[in-house]
Amino acid sequence: MDVAIVGIGMHPFGRHDGVSGRAQGAHAARAALADAGITWKDLQFAFGGSHSAGDADTLVSELGLTGLPFINVANGCATGGSALIMADGSIRSGAYDLGIAVGFDKHPRGAFNTDPETMGLGKWYGETGLMLTTQFFAMKIQRYMREHRISSSTLAKVAAKAFRNGSLNENAWRRTPLSEEEIAASPMISHPLTQYMFCSPGEGAVALVLCRGDRARRYTDRPVYLSAATLRSRPFGSFEVFAPWLSVERGDSPSVAASRAAFEQAGIEPGEIDVAQVQDTESGAEVIHMAETGLCKHGEQESLIQAGATEIGGPSPINTDGGCLANGEPIGASGLRQVYESVVQLRGDAGPRQVPGGPTTAFTHVYGAPGISACTVLTR
């Protein structure tokens, strides 16, 4: 059974004082329903989640008390991706024909703070100032830069591209282009990463209506097929957020396993992907994830990015909507934003940021604490 995405909806990302995360989720759901030409009453199931903005299933009080099974999903940074995977499985199994995945969030300003005890760590870990995702990303790219000869200029170029692409996206949070010089000169948050190389927790919502592939044309004349949706947790030896220790026996990141499984399931090679969205929590993450997902080899990023290969008009466009850097990271919605952007690109609706040449294949990748990755391959 194929699965198709026939409706997409988004509440703009950014800061929306006075608008709750739930209200943003309801807005995105209504937009997705309208896009598919259906109503809430037509849906047979829903999966949804947020990290900081409440239980998704309470949306039924606003969207309609139809009695449908609405299951909350909580899976850290992969919450949106997990909701999508559950929706995908519900249709692929033949159990349901039509449903929705919704993710939303509204985080306080500033870096995420996490209680170590909820992650099985001692209080000392947080008290002494080790419980910061920013440190992990900095230390991962610090070592990666040395092992694979990635320059600081490349980190700045990734962020400059994000803000340039974000300026072309009406739903993005940060829409002012910044020069590489401005990015490099911004305050050092966690060496070697500066303030403008990091995304910020934010707000926003995305909803996707999915249906059986053979019924997609009832709802749209431009269906996009979810050729694969995968999720993996960390294997032994990987280097993850919130790790007081690492094994001397080094292993791959969960991004490697999740992306490999996605490409295998879709029967598509990474080289066949026309447009990709990868987790860019900060500049270095985009660089590393390009190779971990197989879009290039380790170390190739330096020449690719310096040559502009990942720009919208380049041979391998990446994070065409500005990514997390320009959109911020509302955890529950972030992974679904990547799928939303992929659908917009595959439909040819991306306007000034449209990848030229009529892309037919797209790839998405999220990565997050405590070592989890979710990927999709989309085709039309």
Added chain:
Amino acid sequence: MVLWGDADAGASDVTSLGWVLVRASQVPIATGLFTWPSDDPRLIGSSCQVCGTTTFPAQGSCPRCTAEAMDEQALPRTGTLWSFTVQGFRPKDPYAGPEEFEPYGVGYVELPGQVIVESRLTENDPDRLEIGMPMELVIVPFRRDESGDDVMTFAFRPAVEGTRE
């Protein structure tokens, strides 16, 4: 002296009177994390009886082979810097450091053949840190608690090669 992270003074400076004073005014941030008190501080990890995997802190089962047979183990005191960063802003809760913030180094130190541990670093200038440089464990005061005691935690500092172990 060693307990203040100034290992050059040497453990021999710790007198019996010194011990009494130290124990009255210094408390470890957590029990079971490092040997305390000790003139030769070590992190306390655990080692799997089946596959030999070493963890830090100690835990009850092995994340590699899943065996529930772990022995507590004092980890080597010296190693090499595996990666590093410098924390540039005062973290939010649950960070409990002094209100007056000074950037601090954070790194992973590879204890040869055993485990790579995450730790605060005594050095906060990235230009003076380099992957592969030798490091050694010290126990340092982190903050003063409500009763006026110094809360002690572990850190690694750059070591001059050949001077220790």
